[in-house]
Amino acid sequence: MRLSKLTDYATVILSVIAKNNSCVHSAVGMAEVTGIAQPTVSKVLKLLVKAKVLISVRGAKGGYRLARSPEKISVAAVINALEGPIALTECSASHHACEQARGCEIQGNWDLINKTVHNALESVTLADLILPVRPPREINIPVASLYR
Amino acid sequence: MRLSKLTDYATVILSVIAKNNSCVHSAVGMAEVTGIAQPTVSKVLKLLVKAKVLISVRGAKGGYRLARSPEKISVAAVINALEGPIALTECSASHHACEQARGCEIQGNWDLINKTVHNALESVTLADLILPVRPPREINIPVASLYR
DNA sequence: TATAACTAGGACCATTTTAGTACTATTTAA
């Protein structure tokens, strides 16, 4: 139940970009600011472009900038970019067990848990991350609504 | 962002036990029912005992039973038993970066995200898992309350 | 038009983590 280091790096890098999204940021520059090794920074940036979280500008004076405003980039989107879809379980039981039970009985409930977690991560954006600790607005997650 | 297989097994095994908690269940028996290899089942059961989710009875006719009612065993507790504390990030930036920024600025916000996710997983219990898909009651997670 | 400053996209390897197994000791009902 831990995010990968690359995802962690991504949030740091994105935070820096989000604070000044008017100009583009190069991988080398980001490496200097964050202290993360340049090849690793590049790897993260490329993945974020692939997931359409960032937009890249090639050539001299090129670099990266956010694909949309920080308010519209959720933590869930960042995790998705680096680690793929948020799915806590593959299949909640071995195939053999599933056969015995004629279809895994708790798998449906796991889907609901996934949704709950996903919703929680969707509700936090890059804009929230770069603010001093305190949420910008009241958020309610009516869990039961996820089941409808 | 995925649970380990062992955690997955744990939920399956616990579901079986929860459905009939009046008698104890042996590791061999659980292996047969779930289709998971017996040594692996034992490993999972031992970890669950260590985390006080299960209680073991040693000796012949021994086995395992829940340490408390299914309603009081949260998914968060199960994850905690198998994988340790739910902590999405170690430190949101490299030490070097943290020094530059005089203390990582987004770490505090990550703590809040952790709480949000933890809260979501705490709100689902073993009792919910074994019910046919549909929540037993309305749950609201006022996210902002986490910040107080 | 040449060059330097950029990103794109793989491929690669070392390290760590995970899964799964095995072994020995201990406990207890019959």
Next chain:
DNA sequence: TTAAATAGTACTAAAATGGTCCTAGTTATA
């Protein structure tokens, strides 16, 4: 006394992860 259980630890193989490097393509500008 024996058989059926759990406790605890150690070990190995496989998979995932982190990190690096290389080559190709793009573009501003001198």
